[in-house]
Amino acid sequence: MAEFDVDLFVIGGGSGGVRAARIAAGHGARVMIAEEYRMGGTCVIRGCVPKKLLVYASHIHHEIEDAAGFGWTIPPATFDWPTLIANKDKEIARLEAAYTANVEKSGARIVKTRAVFEDAHSLRLGTGEIIKSKYVLIATGGAPNHGAAIPGIEHVISSNEVFHLKSLPKRILIQGGGYIALEFACIFAGFGCDVTLVYRGENILRGFDEDVRIHVRSEIEKEGITVLTGCTVSKVDKHGNEFTSHLSNGSSIASDQVMFAIGRHPNVANLGLEKADVAI
Incomplete structure (x- = not known):
């Protein structure tokens, strides 16, 4: 044998x-x-x-x-x-x-x-x-990896689920400052969605050349993407088909989808x- x-x-x-x-x-x-x-x-x-x-x-x-x-x-x-x-x-x-x-x-x-x-x-x-x-x-x-298990983490989608959304969200909040988060922010902005990008660092694309980081941020903001740096999502509430993301800086943002792309x-x-x- x-x-x-x-x-x-x-x-x-x-x-x-x-x-x-x-x-x-x-x-x-x-x-x-x-x-x-x-x-x-x-x-x-x-x-x-x-x-x-x-x-x-x-x-x-x-x-x-x-x-x-x-x-x-x-x-x-x-x-x-x-x-x-x-x-x-x-x-x-x-x-x-x-x-x-x-x-x-x-x-x-x-x-x-x-x-x-x-x-x-x-x-x-x-x-x-x-x-x-x-x-x-x-x-x-x-x-x-969604990171820490914040309240409402079960309402958050990732780059896996985003390909199976049944409808295009009019508003989407994306947490992350790397290339995956930026790619999806630009995709949804291209479809006319209201996109908010939340990132914990002082600027997006950590590890890239500083001039690249500054230029890319400037260009995506010209496309209508709101970029919020120096904060994170600390809680996500669901109200019917909508979500409210509470940020560490004390502000909150309403959206139709919440996506994390933090690693x-x-x-x-x-x-x-x-x-x-x-x-x-």
Whole structure:
């Protein structure tokens, strides 16, 4: 009886895990890859790809405004958020199918379930099956981090949920000063939303060159985005379909959605790392 069921077990079907599984299988290794959600990971399913589609869509109104200068007469245009989201979902489904097909063609086996460590070489699947592997690759990526558990944190969405909003919010408050927060602030502003950006530091884009920070802030403010620095959201109240965000400076802001984009942390919760002697 073989000591191991597979040579390589990959936890996570994102870009890193998929690539590792395909290359290993291509060299003749027995490979199994576990993904509990959807193949493609953060970039394909809830990151780079859907975000770019929203960015492109939010820029269209600028093109329409400029068209008159190039001799085009365009009737008043309207925007439909559900149509954009439905088409985004179709493209993500297409890419997910491509990722799945490429892994299967390589000879690796996909198991659509969660996998956790029982020991350094044993993994328990969501089905209860135990798989023994010579090597294990943890490729679970990251997850949004909301920070401290403030009152009303359950009302806050992240960059995961934002791609599945059923309607476009007229007003949105976004907490964060990094590129993810700024990208979504510009996306929603491009769709005509009233956007407020809240950041704890003295200026956005910490770690970037100072002239870049100053210039980007100036430009997004010209687009109508309100930037509030030196404060944080300390509490979120819900009133029907609206929210009130209470800030640390004593002020409050009403909105239709509240989104936090203040950072990410390793997606390793309840993975059983301690059983495999893996320290974080």
